[in-house]
Amino acid sequence: MQQHNMRKPWLLILILFGSLLPLGVASGDSEDPTFTLTGQVYTSEGEPAGSTYVRVDTMESVLSVDGSYSFPGIVPGEHTVRAYFMNDGHTVAYRNIFIEQDTTLDWYEGHNWITVAAVNNTGQALSQEESYTVTLAETAETQDLDDGRTEFGPYRTGDYYTISTHLDGGESNQLTTHLKLEPGSATAPHVNHVVFQEGKNSVFGFVTDAAGNPAPEVIVSGGDVESTTNPDGFYLLNGLSIGQDVELEFIQSGHSIAPNVSVSIDYGSLWVNQTTTTTLELPGNATFLNSVMSVPMGPVELEWTKGLYTDYVELYVNEISQSNIIYRGSSSSFEYTPSESGTSEFFLVAYNVNGTNPHPGSVLVLFLPTQSEEGSWTTGMSWNYSLVHTPEYRSNRTLTAIGTEEIVDAFDRSQSTYLLRITDDRYEDGETAFRWVSSETYLPVKTYWSDAPESSGYYQEGSLGWNFTSNGSDAGLFDGQLSTRLHFNRTNIIGVPGHPNGYDDTHNSVSVQHGVSVTTPAGVFNCTYISIEDDEDGVLSWELWFNSTVQNYVKIIDRLPGSHSDTVVHELTDYSRPNVPTFLTEAVVQSSPTFELQWSEFSNIKGYQLLENGVEVYRGTSTEFEVRNRGDGTYQYQINAITELDYVLMGAVLEIQVDFAPPVPVLTSSASFLSTSETALFSWEYEYEVDHYSLTVQSPDGTTREVYNGSSSFAEVDELEPGLHRFRLTASVNDKLSEPSSSVFVTVETDSSSNNDGFMPYLSALSVMFVLLSAILLIEMGRAKE
Structure with a gap:
């Protein structure tokens, strides 16, 4: 035991010593x-x-x-x-x-910086034992080099600046360069970065033609250094050794266009301007008509305009290389067929006998799959149909996919469904309809319709079941195991007073044929034809033509429509899969200052950009956004797609009008019966910050007066006369008054007709006599038993 206790101090010392070790020693290398x-x-x-x-x-x-x-x-x-x-x-x-x-x-x-670095004659960082300064002539600024680095700016791009320093000793040993401040690009990010090196200087100047106009795209070379003149005709040759004699050459498209100039490289500002003696007309820019496009998977027509002096153009896909050239010629368009969906970038280069323009035009094309993964629908897809009812009634209807949902069908089976919003040119304002269709058969599993509020407010809700079988086993319509039998069930709950609900339950034979052609106003389609015949009466209850490209039925003859019609014929007139992001939210008047915007999913993109009146309010991957606390007025929203290359693909525009209507408040009372000596307590809850509430009472004599005005959530009212009183509450929000609340009635009785607590009911004299007689009778019955 003593030996064990002796070890404890040493163990404690080791622990303390370990805790004092540097982190790098105790836990290895740190990040x-x-x-x-x-x-x-x-x-x-x-x-x-x-x-x-x-x-x-x-x-x-x-x-x-x-x-x-x-x-x-x-x-x-x-x-x-x-x-x-x-x-x-x-x-x-x-x-x-x-x-x-x-x-x-x-x-x-629109601004950028000039960044400066300085190195010695071997390219190494300058010694910090000496101090060096750099001067910007146009602003007379001087900066000290810190670890061989400094910077000037930010200044507006497009202007020219002269930068100089003394690395080789005295004031006369000045190194000078001149540059045009540029925005920079992904391929030239360091265009404004200047590196001074001991023993080396720069030559710079402008090249113009005989008329004094800038001569762009001229290659100016001296020794091992070359530069191409910019649109202003400016060139800059850096890194020329002091004491070196160089011969400046001026070449364009392989031709000398100006006499050579001999320059002895020395300290100071070495300006060398030159005038061309030969003018070469290079081709102008070839420009695509679009900068960003999104198209369904398939051939796309790429169109462009050619600049002056263009003999032919070369079209490249994804990069400018001979292996990626897809067209060479003088046309102004080309039809390109992609091999797969996704994003492709196209480049266009113009040529003539003198050379080429080195600034190619480009266009980004997003090829959308004709069908989404596994043939499923995506939000925003829509189908337009013409409907002909018998007896005669015609309408045009649009079905728009707006979501997915799990639904229990009429056979109590859980079904994966697509939710469709239905619009019809015969619908009145406020009339709404939705349909849930099976993601496997595209047949309806649930339906809902409600009449316009100003018309009736009636509704109809249907629950359907389609039990397809083959030889007694479950089967489908498009999965290769074709059905031969169908048990169909439908219950329509009709929300019309006195109107019976609808009910159908049929057993049917199913026939499926492939490669059947059908013509509709939308075109000629190669279809899977499905006919469903009622076993009892032999009527073809349904005939359906399904097309895989449309991903829906292009024609339906429904002889069991479950409505007042005998037959309804649906024919496809048009369909669309959005080529740009599309709003699912409808352009309606919003009565609330807070509302939700939803838009369709879009494939092969990085995210979405939502603009409100031209200002970005959301960027991300979600397909919905809650707009909060908007005042009355009209708001224009645009939903754009952001591609992986940060291109913005402009999408649909939606106009929303906000006309706030304060909701009706809910008023409650602490009691329905009071005595004249008691106080009535009223309370309420409200979701908005109000200007004020107004509580009014209509007295038994019919007069109405305000008994409370304020911002509290309760009010006490006393000194009420006997009788029935009607209380109502309104709320004022942003100077807008709500409709009055539902009435709350309070009965006030006199003290003589109420008990002390004000809640026990009044006992009449007859009631008292009845109680006394009952008590006497019970006493006498007890005595009789004794």
């Missing part, structure tokens, strides 16, 4: 530190910007919607950072940045 880039995003005028994406390298973008952003998880080192102003000009800015701590960076639309 690399990461830092956060934060800041604001502004419009070019300095106001907080709308939706803006900020991205570092290839990491996932972060979205700023309120003018601020935070980008965590950045490892130390040099990075490329980008800001994409979605709602402010759709512009972008790329820049170089070195992260070694949490950093703040504010962006302005």
Whole structure:
């Protein structure tokens, strides 16, 4: 026991020593530190910007919607950072940045930075033993190099700037460069990054034609360095060694268009302008008519316009390479047939005998599958039918898929169904109808219809069951195991006073034929033809023609419609699978300031963008959004799709009118009977913040007066005269008055006719006499037993 106790101090010392070890020693190597880039995003005028994406390298973008952003998880080192102003000009800015701590960076639309680095003659970072400065001539700014780096800006893009420094000693040893500040791009993110190196300088200038116009797309070379003039005719050659003599050449499409110029590389500002002696007409830009398209899977017509001096164009898919060329010629269109659904990008390059324009046009095409996965429906799909009833009645009807739901059919079986909204050109305002159809047979499992409120308010709800069998076993219509028998059951609950409900229960023979052609106003279709014959009377109750491309029945003859008609013929007139995101919410007047918007699913995209009056209010993957607290007025919404390449595919537009009608409050009372000496207590609940409530009472003499006006959720009313009193409550919200509540009646009785607590009923003299006589009778009966 003593030896065991001796070990305890040593064990405690070891534990304490271990706790004092550095974390790296105690638990191995720690993870690399990461830092956060934060800041604001502004419009070019300095106001907080709308939706803006900020991205570092290839990491996932972060979205700023309120003018601020935070980008965590950045490892130390040099990075490329980008800001994409979605709602402010759709512009972008790329820049170089070195992260070694949490950093703040504010962006302005249409602006960018000049970033500067300096190295010694071997390309290594400069020694920190000496201080170096960099000057921006146009603003007279001077910055000290910190670890060989500094920056200027942000400044408006499109302007030219001169940057200089002294790395080689005295003031006369000045290194100078000149550049045009650019937004940058994914392929040229460091276009505004300047690197000064000891012993090297730059040559720059403008190339113009004889008339003084800029000469773009001219290759200017000197030694091993070359540059292509921009649309202003400007070129810049960096990294030329001091003391070197170089011969500047000016080449366009393989032809020399200006005399060579000999330049001795020295310190200072080395401007070399040149005028061309030969003018080559290069082809103008070839431009697609669209920048983003979404089309059903199948051939698509790509169309473009050609610029001046174009002999022919080359069309490429996904990248500009000889293996990806799909067309060469002088046409202005080309029909392309994809091999699979998904996103493809097309590039167009123009050529003539002098060369090509190096800025190809592009278009992004989203090829949608003609059918969704496993042939299922997606929200937003719709089918238009013409309906002819016998006796004669015609209408045009649209069925729109708006969701899915599990439904129990008339045989008490759970069925996966698609929910369809039905609209009809014969419907009145407020008349609504829905249908739930089986996801396997596309036949209705449940139906619902309600009349317009101003008409009757009647409704009809149907529950149906389709039990298809073959040789006694369950079978389907389209799964290869074709049905031969059908047990059909339908119950229609008809919400009309005095009208009996409808009921059908039939046993039928089923015949299925493939490859049957049928013509409807929508075209000629190759169909699966299904005929269902009643075993009892031999009538063809249903004839149905199903087409797999339409993914629905293109024609139905229904001789058991369950309505006042003998026969209803449905013929397809049109159908659509949305090529752009489509709203499922209808354009109705919203009586509430808070409402929900829903839109169709869309395949092969990154997410959705919802705009309200042109301003983004939602971005994400959901297909619904709750709009809250909107004042009266008209709001225009647009739902767009965001592709994987951050292209915006414009979608449908929906106009919603908000006309707020305060809901009717619910009034309750603490008692229905009171004495004149008691106080009536009323209370209520309400979902909105009110301006005030108004409680009124109609007295027994018929006069009405206000007994409370305020914002409380209860009120006490006293000094009520005997008789029946009618109380009602209204609510005022945003200067709008609700309809009065349901009436609450309170009977007030005099104290002499009430007991002390005010709740026991009045006992008449006759009742008292009856009680006394009963008591006497009971006493006498007891005596008789004795």
